[in-house]
Amino acid sequence: MTGTSVNAISSQADLEDILSPDGGVWNDIEGQHIELAPTPLDRQPSAYVQVAWKDRNHGETSALTVQAITHKDTLALRIQWAAAQPKRSIDDINAYADACAVSFSTSGEETDLNTMGCPGNPISAWHWRAGTEAPFSITASGIGTTERSADHQLQARSRWSEGQWQVVFAGPLKSLSFSGAGGIPVAFAVWCGANSERAGLKAHTPGSCQLTIK
């Protein structure tokens, strides 16, 4: 997976069109296909989870497509993946909603993304869950340490149509650590609510991608 590049193209389109998951501006942006894989079960930080899921599949989503736009100070990412049975909200005690996230290395080290960061080298992430009004802004310094905060500068819009989720994140570029003209390692994750996926039970990019500003 290392070496996959997601190019963020500058756009002067109306921000509302960019934020819209079916906005016309996205038709002109090349999508990057990214393969996903289930997270390793033996890395789940709870013996209970490892036992309860040893005979169950998780990380059911096999791939997603990502497109990226920059608009002035904003980075917008549009993520699409197949979801035949969307779970649009947590509508029961035993129900889980579909979700996705994009994580960013703050150190520039792609290895941090595989471990959700480490002490001293946190990662940041944008997290969307179906049925919630606003996305979460996340930091983490290792598996099981995610901290959520409301970030009023982060937006997400979503749409499910014809078996596909389309989610657009839009957040401030300055919140990410870009070193000059280079890119930063990013990774993606998808949780399939119909399969009760949550926490570390997800499909993720087993390596990382490089997000480059063009």
Place this chain on the structure above:
Amino acid sequence: MDTGATTKHQFAMVFDLNKCLGCQTCSIACKTQWTRGNGMDPQWWNIVNTIPGKGTPKNAFDLGGGYKDGKPVAGELPGKAEWGEAWDFEYDNVFFKSGDTEERDYLRPREHDGKPPKWGPNWDEDMGGGEYPHSYFFYLPLVCMNCENPACLEACPRDSIYRRDEDGVILIDEERCHGYRFCVEACPYKRIYFNERRVIAQKCISCFPRLEEGVAPACVRQCPGRVRHVGYLDDPESHISKLVNTWKVALPLRPDFGVKPRVFYVPPSMPLAFNEDDEFDESQSRFPMDEMRKLFGPDVEQALATVESEREKVAAGGQSELMDILISRNWNDMLGPYQQDPGKMVRPLRRGND
């Protein structure tokens, strides 16, 4: 001797099932104290179920969780259909409909979709087991067991559940909890609830803010039946230690779950069985002993025999420390170190009252 020695003290409770009359005052005490908040309507941190019965949620003790041979057991996560919702009631029909009284309805419970409920907390109350006259049942109050080997704590991948060092009370950190509900699956007693609105898990907190002020939990103080003893398991002079360790009449519920609960039960003495001549059969309890053993473990028959023996001693005019503890003529003796009367405490001023 079981002292819960991993924390400074081990808060523990003993419920005498000979005395529980299923009045649910404890359930309401808890509900009015703690579970009226956002999304908490369906939560019954304290509940009293009828045994035999399916419990709350439905089939609660058959949904896995806990440990077997030291390893976690996968648990099921019941839905609202098994937990029961906080029902709506058609108050308008009963109280405000005017005109023809034949159109007045009675107070029917309805789920939020308008349909009649098919299950709810304590749904099978008083159904019990056996066919009359061989019927048998008892009431089983349930709270968080503050287990010494808590499956919920281990299950949480975020370490959102912790054990207080001062008294072993198990709490969920609601700021850390992300509502994954592994803990709900893992608890073999199914005493953890999910707050759908806040997307967090919640459960009995052993009234810890009251404990910190020396006040016994609400369910304990408000029980009219003097069912509940509280104290420190590690204090050999406490009712708890005497009932659990000295007299050995207070037993854990479902010890096979492997979680070492710190709520113990004095098993209920049951009526005698009837023989085929409809006479009492003094050799048999009406409650099947294999069911009793499954609930309270292999020591239950000895515990029942001890209580019976001490009861007979007193009936014959003798003295019994065990009977004195269980009868609890002095109610305050049941409260252990939590003697403070909340009614005599200085309350902080409410906003607007100064």
